[in-house]
Amino acid sequence: MYDVFIKGGVLVGAPEQRKGRGRRPSAEVRSEVLNATARLLLNGGMRAVTFERIAKESGASKTTLYRWWPSPGAIAAEAYFASSEPMLEFPDTGDLHADLVAQLTAFVDLVSDEKRGRPITELIGTAQIDPKVAEAWSRTYALPRRELARQRLQTAQRTGQLGAEADLDLMVDQMWGACYHRLLILKVPLKDLNIDRLVTYSLRAAG
Amino acid sequence: MYDVFIKGGVLVGAPEQRKGRGRRPSAEVRSEVLNATARLLLNGGMRAVTFERIAKESGASKTTLYRWWPSPGAIAAEAYFASSEPMLEFPDTGDLHADLVAQLTAFVDLVSDEKRGRPITELIGTAQIDPKVAEAWSRTYALPRRELARQRLQTAQRTGQLGAEADLDLMVDQMWGACYHRLLILKVPLKDLNIDRLVTYSLRAAG
C-alpha cells in the first residue's frame, strides 16, 4: 500500500509517504532507524539521540526500537559503525616509523575535526555510563584497531626493526593513549601534539 | 523556626526537620546540595544525578539548583571534588622511576576500584557530552595533576636524571594516557598493565 519500485533489481521504497498499520520488512526498518539515528547524532549530538526522536525521525514505532535495542546509545553506536567507512588496513610501507606517524596523524585529524570527531568523542563518553555502548565500542572499534596496530608492530619485529622482547600492547597504549589523554581528559588542542616525536619516543623505548 | 544549636562556635542545624518557606543560609544549602549529589553519584551513578532527585534529596528547591548550576553534571563534578581529598603532592624521594611508579600505581588502584573508580569514569564520560563538566574536570583535576607530574620531571632534569631536551608533557601523556586508554577505550582490566615497564619505556624514550 506504499509505492514500491524495482530499479535494477534493487527494491526502492517510499516509506515516508506510508500510512496505516502493518509490518514492514525488517531490513528496511533497521536501515531507516540507523539512518535517522546517524542524522540525529551528527546534528544534535548524543543529547538528541533518544528513543522518542529516533522513532519520530525514522518512522519506526517506539515499540520496535525497544524490542531491538537496549538503549539510545546502543543504536547510536551501531548507526555510527554503519555510516562510517569500514576499517582501513594498517599500511605497511616497510618503514615502521612512517607508518605509525601516518596512522596516528589520520586518527588525530579525524578526532580533531569538529564535525567528524564529535560523534566519536560523545560515543566514548556515553560508553562510560552505558555498558552496552562500552561493549559495542570496545569490541567493534577499539580492540580490532589495536589488533591491527599490534600486527604491524609484529611484522616489524620479524624484520628486525623492533626488538623481539618489546611489549607491543604497551606501545599501542602509549601512542594512542597519549592522543586520547589530550582529547578526553585534558581537553587541550591535539594539533600541539608532536606525533613524530611521540612515535620516536615509543620506538626508542621498546628498543 | 528550625532548631539551631551552637556547639563550640560552630552552627549546627537540623535542616531535615525544617518546614515552611523562606531562605536558608547559602552555605548550608550549598553544602547539602553537594552532599546529596555525592550520595546519589556514589549509589546510583550519573544516571541518578538529576536536578529533580538532587532537589528531593537535598531539600533544596529546583529553582535554587537552576540558579546556581548549569547542569546536573556540573553539580556532580563539584560534589566529587568537595568530597574527595585535596590533591596530594607529587612525592619526591629522589628516585624518579620509583616516584612515577608509585603515583601511577596509586592512580590505577583508584580507578580500578569499582566503588571509588566508577564516579571518576562516569564524570569523564559526562564531560564528553557536557562542556561545563569538561571545563571543570580539566581545570580542577586533570591539568593541575599534569602540572604536578611535570614539575617532578623538571626536578629530575635539574638533577640530571632526565635529559634537558625531554618533552615532559609528552611523557605525561604517554604514561597516564596508556592507563586511560585501557580504562576508557579498550575497557580491559588495568591490573594486566605493567606499570614498572611503562615507566621504564617512558624514561628510556626521553633519554
Place this chain on the structure above:
DNA sequence: CCTTTTATGAACACATCGTACATTAAAGTG
C-alpha cells in the same frame, strides 16, 4: 493458503526538564 513473526498506533503512568510566579526570611545597610 495458512501460520508465524514482527511492526503498528494508541494510550498510559511516571520521571525529568526548564521556566514562571508570588511569597518569605536571612543578610546587609543606615
Place this chain on the structure above:
DNA sequence: CACTTTAATGTACGATGTGTTCATAAAAGG
C-alpha cells in the same frame, strides 16, 4: 533597631522522554 536587598521557598505548568501494555495488521515462509 527598622529598612532594603538578596536569595531561597512551594507550587504549578507544558514539553519531552521513559518504559510498558494492548489489540491489530501485514510481511515472510512453509
